[in-house]
Amino acid sequence: MDEQAIQSNNTAYVICGFNDIQSKGAAGFHLMIIDEDGSHKPWSIVVVRWGRRVFGYVNKCPHKDINLDWEPNQFLDPAGVRLMCGKHGSTFELGTGRCVDGPCKGHALTPVRLTVLGGEICVTGVRLVEEEEEGSSVAS
Ligand code: FES
Numbered sequence: 001m002d003e004q005a006i007q008s009n010n011t012a013y014v015i016c017g018f019n020d021i022q023s024k025g026a027a028g029f030h031l032m033i034i035d036e037d038g039s040h041k042p043w044s045i046v047v048v049r050w051g052r053r054v055f056g057y058v059n060k061c062p063h064k065d066i067n068l069d070w071e072p073n074q075f076l077d078p079a080g081v082r083l084m085c086g087k088h089g090s091t092f093e094l095g096t097g098r099c100v101d102g103p104c105k106g107h108a109l110t111p112v113r114l115t116v117l118g119g120e121i122c123v124t125g126v127r128l129v130e131e132e133e134e135g136s137s138v139a140s
Helices: 003-010
Strands: 013-017 025-034 040-050 053-058 082-084 091-093 099-101 114-117 120-123
Touching: 013 025, 040 120, 053 114
Parallel strands: none
Antiparallel strands: 013 120, 025 040, 040 053, 082 091, 091 099, 114 120
């Protein structure tokens, strides 16, 4: 990996304010990622906030590769302690993304690297299309 690529992957992309997601809440974001071949691909993620901690995962159930939320921003199980897939009800640990119940038990969500900088939740470790490049927002 060349120096420019390393710098790109260290870029922190702001997706929302830390307080935009309430504690014990989750929110989805539809972003656009830049692949290694330079192509742009939709990239949907879910961010969970638990007190002062945040966890991020690609919004794709390992069972059928579809979004977890059956309604926009409905990611948690009825008890509010696990992520849940709305299709067949698999549940996932918030801190690890590991499926602990349901048809994809033993599999896991793909983690997304997050960091909190200056009160904002940022994605790192990937290259995202920024607003100027696409003419549209990177976060919804
Ligand atoms: S698609 Fe998620 S549990 Fe089946």
